[in-house]
Amino acid sequence: MTGPRARTRIQARNSGTILDAALDVFSQFGFRGATLDQIAERAGLSKPNLLYYFPSKEAIYVALLDALMHAWLDPLRALTHDGEPVEEVLDYVRRKLEMSRLYPRESRLFANEILQGAPRILDRIEGELKTLVDEKAALIRTWVAEGRLAPVDPYHLVFSIWATTQHYADFDVQVHRVLGQDGDAPYPEAERFLTHLYRAALTPAR
């Protein structure tokens, strides 16, 4: 995470530090709940110093969302017509689950933004995101038409994959408390379950 137009190496380092600290704070408290002082403290910089690198609180937030948006859709982009349909979708599920495991803060940041009505990212959702989903939905439809996938609504399939995988990042606390395991990771079990869930639902009837 380099930040906007890092010319010197100090700029690269510090704007990276700021964005990382901001991700911590924004992902936990949302845009309005987060404060510049919190971010500054976590970054180990002074508040005016933050505002030397970014013009405003909102600019930091938007920079994060921008950086996130593209990477966030990568797993879905990788869904191609190359392989066996059921396994292609299962691979997507695994990639998405891996994203939740590796980047829970990013998932929460995104969730927070959407929860609040996505005021600062609506255009990206209606543009980039919708376009990509439309494209993949069409691909899924052809698979269904060819009888290589059970007949399902592609959009709601994608929604359910987003929901089930991101759940482990966004609702992390709840998952851990309900499972009662203190340090143990729920991800291996989750992957097993989701694999069964989607394989059963997508394998076409013979």
Added chain:
Amino acid sequence: MTGPRARTRIQARNSGTILDAALDVFSQFGFRGATLDQIAERAGLSKPNLLYYFPSKEAIYVALLDALMHAWLDPLRALTHDGEPVEEVLDYVRRKLEMSRLYPRESRLFANEILQGAPRILDRIEGELKTLVDEKAALIRTWVAEGRLAPVDPYHLVFSIWATTQHYADFDVQVHRVLGQDGDAPYPEAERFLTHLYRAALTPAR
């Protein structure tokens, strides 16, 4: 929604109005992002008047969570060993989806709280919620052991049902924008999809 210990009918009416307005605001902005002024305005009352009925901002928030928690678990409580296992679970899915449709603000309030680490509701999660889930997980395990349900991890099954159903309330904006339908409700399609998903995954192999 009556509020805490309404003695007079004015108290009942006003604390109800306050909680309803607070649900609007808290569910959209989270605890830290919401302001008393916003709540007061939406309730049509003055800010000091709010604080006549509730001792603090946090008290309003906690009152909401308390009122919500019990009702929120009702659909799961209704999962009993009376009927056919697969249909019992499917009924649970439908009830939970209905909750998202009818009470999206409550769903978002809850989601916001969990996203932020559940600081004011952790005990209820480790107590009431975990107890109930443990109980129903045991029931599901017996169904699996009897061969009346496909072998699945009961906890992750419950997580996935929460995730997929609440998704339609919490990520409402995203769902609507991606589907591109402006006033149309996605719920009938969602119910059809989720029914297929869970029926396929839970029906035991013959």
Added chain:
DNA sequence: CGTGCCGCTGACCATTTGGTCAAACAATCA
């Protein structure tokens, strides 16, 4: 080695925020 630009900060500011309080106002009931 000096000069100029990049990086940084303490002090400050206006606004917002949660919360208080005394006093005014309304409802109830003897």
Added chain:
DNA sequence: TGATTGTTTGACCAAATGGTCAGCGGCACG
């Protein structure tokens, strides 16, 4: 009606918040 209790509010406060600015220090390079 009058006394008592319940309800409402304008004015106010201290703290927190996003943001500004003049100036200081240091690094880089001619």
